Amino acid sequence: MVSALSHNLPATLSAGAAALAYAVLAGAHTRLTPASARQVMLLAWGLHLLTLVLSLFATPARFGFAPALSVTGWLVLTVYLIESRLYPQLKARWTLAVLGTLVVLLALVFPGAPYPALGSAWLPLHWALGIASYGLIATAVAHAWLMQRAERAMRAGLSTEADMPLLTLERLTFRFVGAGFVVLGATLLAGWWFSEGLVHRWVWNHKTVFSVLAWLTMGVLLLGRWRLGWRGRTAVRTLYLGAGFLLLGYAGSRFVLEVLLQRA
Known part of the structure; x- marks a missing residue:
């Protein structure tokens, strides 16, 4: 771990500066x-x-559960920066700053393992889709949390006209759920198509099982929203369940290997 950090000093310094700014x-x-x-x-x-650029494009490139969470946190922050221009009422700056601090420091301490040799030149597409699905579903979770907070404030009579409308938050949440469902489905399809040896078969490991469970849960959520009008606690809890499955799919499995089992 220490050797990995000292090997990529520019990334280490940049990570420290980013964590300090957050x-x-x-x-x-x-x-x-x-x-x-x-x-x-x-x-x-x-x-x-x-x-992220200095870390992911270093030689040798390293990746693992903490860099995956760091990329996901950055994607959520990117969406927030764009949305806050469109919806000035959106207020999650403190929460995202704390999240940014944690994921940057986590990736600094656990930089991951060197990439293995690529079985296919198209595998980076599978990885990019996977990270994008993480980002989209994490953004949906962030909006669901804001929706719950807005609902509690409304019930307590603490909401004001300056707050983000509850229905707008709900609509944004399901847009990100839908986008995450599509991209995660594309990730699974790409993983099958560009699997080991290009033999087009499923590799049924922990990552695949939890990712499929996450995709099915998101599908159930969207179907329940469309056919049964799911909203409120039922929708949010289903979203959290699906996001939990997705988190276990890659980040959880890599955490067990890298931290608990001390294996690359």
């Missing part, structure tokens, strides 16, 4: 003006991106 935003967000807070967030976002 921590400053989390600690001082109530004292910063909206413009200043956005500038700090953009700085942290840029440093986070630089860290």
Whole structure:
């Protein structure tokens, strides 16, 4: 672990700067003006991106559960930066700053293992789709959490006109669920098509099983929304269940191998 960090000193320094920027935003967000807070967030976002580039395109490239979570966190932050321009009422800056700090530091401590030799030149497409599905479903989870928070505030009589409308949050949540369902399905299809030796067969390991369970759960959620009008707690709990399966699919399996079993 230490040798991996010292081997890629630029990525280590960039990660430290990104974590510091996120921590400053989390600690001082109530004292910063909206413009200043956005500038700090953009700085942290840029440093986070630089860290990912320096880490993923190093020689040898390394990846694992913590870098996967780091990329996912960066994707969620990217969506938030775009959405906050369209919906100024969207308020999750402190939570995302804390999340950014944690995932950057986690990837700094657990940089993962070197990539194995590629069985197919198309395998990076499978990995890219997988990370995109992680990002989309994580974004859906973030919106579901905001939706629950808005609902509690409304029930307690604490909501104001400046808050994000509950129906808008619900609509955004299911848009990301739908996009995540499609991309995850494409990930599974690509994993089958570009499997070992290009023999087009399923490799039934923990990652595949949990990923299929996640895809089926998201499908049930979308079907329940369409046919039964699922919303509120039922929808959110089903989303959390599917996201939990997806988390166990790659990040959970790699965590067990890298941290608990000490195997690459």
